[in-house]
Amino acid sequence: MAERKVNGWVKAALEYGPILAFFIGYIRLKDHTFLIGGAEYSGFLVVTAAFIPLMVICTGLIWALTGKLSKMQVVTVILVVIFGGLSVWLQDERFFKMKPTMIYLLFAAALGFGLMRGESYLQDLLGEALPMQPEGWMILTKRITVFFLGLAIANEAIWRLMSTDNWVTFKTFGLPAALFAFFISQNKLLQAHAVEKEKP
Known part of the structure; x- marks a missing residue:
């Protein structure tokens, strides 16, 4: 579709x-x-x-x-x-708190596997929307892989060491803010490796 x-x-x-x-x-x-x-x-x-x-x-x-x-x-x-x-089934809130960790670990693992093969799976996902040179995609993919690992570690630390109130606030506002700040911080990389579209 x-x-x-x-x-x-x-x-x-x-x-x-x-x-x-x-x-x-x-x-x-x-x-x-x-x-x-x-x-x-x-x-x-x-x-x-x-x-x-x-x-x-x-x-x-x-x-x-x-x-x-x-x-x-x-x-x-x-x-x-x-x-x-x-x-809900086991009446154990820890499983739900682990969900962000699993999400970020899975994507970090997938991107890391691609990097080991010399490929950027991120380019496969976003290449059409964000034209960029292959070198730029490899750099961005490495950075996002490390960033996702950092988010997974942060989530584990917060839900294990802090209160549920802190974790809910982190999940609701902290994670989206971190993602937004990360991509804003990559603006120079995107500009340096941008591919200009040919004018018709």
Whole structure:
């Protein structure tokens, strides 16, 4: 299915809306305990249980509107279902907190495997949208691989050493801000290795 254009605000709302909803839901329910099916569930687990179908629905809507999903979106929603489901089923919030770690480790491993083969899998994903010389793609891929490893380590450190409040804030605001700051910091690299499109 060919990719279709969709309003940027709509796409952003579908991508980041579930994360913001999780944050708001957690803030409101974090001090509550719910008796469901004879078992007690913390507010965190209840919000996690609601987040799973919301994430699936929003990802499905993105696909329906654009006709395309990135590999990262597909992997993310799969891991949300798996790790979120395990947390709710086993009543253990640690599984859901590990999800960002797994996402970033998987992508770092995939990009690192490509680098070992002398290839930039990142170029395969973004090459059409961001024309750049092969050397630039290799440099950017190396940097993103290290960056993803850093995010995985940071997530592990925060959820293991800090409070759930700190982790939720980090997941909701810290991770997106870090991604945004990283790509802004690569502007010089993108300009130095940019490929100018031929004028018709």
